[in-house]
Amino acid sequence: MSPTATMTPAEVAAYIAETIDPVFATIDAWRDAVERELSRHPEPTAAALDPFVSELVRSALEGPGLITGAGFVATPGYLADARWHLAWWLAGNGARDAAGVRRLAAVSDPESEDFRDYTGLEWWRVPERTGSRHLTGPYVDYVCTDDYTVTITTPVRVSGRMVGIVGADAYAARLEQELRKVIGGAGASCAVVNASGRVVTATESRREPGSILRLAGLADALAPLRDADPGVVSAVLPGGQSVLACGDTSLALVVGI
Known part of the structure; x- marks a missing residue:
């Protein structure tokens, strides 16, 4: 791909x-x-x-x-x-x-x-x-x-x-540079976060790498990643943002931030 x-x-x-x-x-x-x-x-x-x-x-x-x-x-x-x-x-x-x-x-x-x-x-x-x-x-x-x-x-x-x-x-x-090549093509503001909700990269400059993405319901949506059960993460947060697991990488894509 x-x-x-x-x-x-x-x-x-x-x-x-x-x-x-x-x-x-x-x-x-x-x-x-x-x-x-x-x-x-x-x-x-x-x-x-x-x-x-x-x-x-x-x-x-x-x-x-x-x-x-x-x-x-x-x-x-x-x-x-x-x-x-x-x-x-x-x-x-x-x-x-x-x-x-x-x-x-x-x-x-x-x-x-x-x-x-x-x-x-x-x-x-x-x-x-x-x-x-x-x-x-x-x-x-x-x-x-x-x-x-x-x-x-x-x-x-x-x-x-x-x-x-x-x-x-x-x-x-270096990782952010690789991932930013693609997240801009998602058609919406988005961020890549780890299992703790920490930003790896984002389309919005105010979402700095290493910062915590604080959205209602995000911690619960990411819980399967913290429990080493990726792939099951696919959720819509109360604010309308969608969360998708990035394979078994323990990262997730949050769309609509």
Whole structure:
């Protein structure tokens, strides 16, 4: 599918899903690979796992696509040699290798004043609760880029236990640029929001990325996305706005804002 001058809201929602689906497919493949790797080791270690994760995500960071950061974050206490561990790599500024990729310098000592418990962050909490993929943001990512970011994460399981997450970051501005190519063709004012009602992009400049779209009934309409049950979102709000799920991306298109 390609964007045209005029599209129905359903076609716009489908195009949004089509734009993001390749990122989701990449993350799902990473999850499967990490699960297989971890299943081979009765006592996995960060020292052994990190080179594997680095090689796994490197090609996505070297290319011109949406992904600007990626990796694996471990459930505290799972890895034998690192209670808290982020194996995360970034494309862009900093001390990079020959391919333009650098590792995130994360603080893993709980006694340090710079330490942050990542299990309290949305990109961890929601996949842990739902057992499914989640899109967080846009938000200012003070851990990695200090810029507006969208983070997509999905749980990694071994023997039925969640042992961490794999995921990817994308600059919100880059994602917004991709999505704005199509939402203008919906024939009405509209916004793309995440499961929390946070704006990813909108046709109206006053609806800034990262802001909450406050409409009567919207929180209830988006509840299935928060419960990892996309596809069922198709609602008309009390104010007459329509809400459509964008496939299984955990995003929704709100038309008539």
